[in-house]
Amino acid sequence: MRCALYARVSTTDQNCQMQLRELREYISRRDWKNGGEYVDTGFSGAKASRPALDRLMADAAHRKFDCVAVYKIDRFGRSVLHLNQQLAALTSFGVRFIATSQSLDTDEKNPTSRLLLQILASVAEFEREMIRERTLSGIKAAQAAGKIVRRPKRVFRRDEVVRLRDEEGLSWRAIGKNLSIPAMTVLDSYRGGCAETVPPEAPVSRGKRTKKNIAA
Numbered sequence: 001m002r003c004a005l006y007a008r009v010s011t012t013d014q015n016c017q018m019q020l021r022e023l024r025e026y027i028s029r030r031d032w033k034n035g036g037e038y039v040d041t042g043f044s045g046a047k048a049s050r051p052a053l054d055r056l057m058a059d060a061a062h063r064k065f066d067c068v069a070v071y072k073i074d075r076f077g078r079s080v081l082h083l084n085q086q087l088a089a090l091t092s093f094g095v096r097f098i099a100t101s102q103s104l105d106t107d108e109k110n111p112t113s114r115l116l117l118q119i120l121a122s123v124a125e126f127e128r129e130m131i132r133e134r135t136l137s138g139i140k141a142a143q144a145a146g147k148i149v150r151r152p153k154r155v156f157r158r159d160e161v162v163r164l165r166d167e168e169g170l171s172w173r174a175i176g177k178n179l180s181i182p183a184m185t186v187l188d189s190y191r192g193g194c195a196e197t198v199p200p201e202a203p204v205s206r207g208k209r210t211k212k213n214i215a216a
Contacts, residue, residue, distance in 0.1 A: 002035035002065040003027045003098075006056055011042050019071040026069060026100045030151045035065030042183040045078035048074045048085075051172070057086065060190055067096035073104065152157075156181055161189050 005023040007016035016039050022154040027034060036059065038052040044146050053076075056068065068090060070076045076099075077083040087106065156179050164175045172190075176183040 001030070001032040001034045001067065003067045003069050004035040004056060004059070005037045006019060006039075006047060006053065006068055006070050006076060007037070008040040008043060008050070016041065019075060023069050023070050023100060032067075035067075035192055040189075042176070045076070046082075047077065048082040051171045057089060059091055060093045063093065063095070065095065065105070066215075068097060069098045071099070071101050078184060093159055094159040101105070156185075156189075158189050161186055165190055 005020060005027070007019035009016055020039070021036060022211070024034070036056075038056040040050040040052040045049040049162045059065065060068065068076075073083070075099075076085060087097055091106065096105065097104045098107075160179065161175055164170045164178060165172075170178070172183040176186045179186070
């Protein structure tokens with residue numbers, strides 16, 4: 001049995017080592033082969049498209065592994081719609097899905113496991129919406145109190161993002177670390193997003209935050 005491992009964290013200052021350690025131990029106890037490790041760092045579970053997840057689904061379509069293991073279902077996705085679509089795709093590929101810490105396994109021959117998958121996915125989506133509502137309420141309360149609430153602007157060189165990607169072939173995460181910005185900001189900037197950039201002649205960050213390249 002070849003089992004692919006998928007792990008995700010939503011911010012770049014977190015890491016997936018705990019998830020991966022648990023997943024490796026899980027397949028080791030069953031004498032399964034590691035079918036590859038797919039890790040998304042700095043990506044929300046609400047996003048249907050993530051670099052590592054997209055690669056995993058493409059590899060699943062080519063049957064490069066027999067099952068996919070995640071630590072918890074919300075690591076795979078927090079949207080019921082997206083989760084249903086992804087599980088349906090995996091099923092059509094003949095690939096099994098396992099959430100190890102929740103004892104969920106789509107290979108089981110009873111409807112209970114799939115029902116629990118739907119319930120837990122709904123709970124994960126509900127939790128995400130509750131967090132979002134609390135955040136918005138906090139912002140409104142602060143604004144009502146006369147406080148200015150906004151995200152600090154990230155100022156950096158977009159041409160440097162393009163150079164590091166196209167000329168040096170660095171990953172989004174590596175570029176973000178180099179410029180001290182999140183991987184998603186790097187990706188948005190490369191795709192022509194709305195990230196604020198500085199003129200080409202401005203100094204370039206080399207892994208340290210400075211007042212010249214990162215807004216306070």
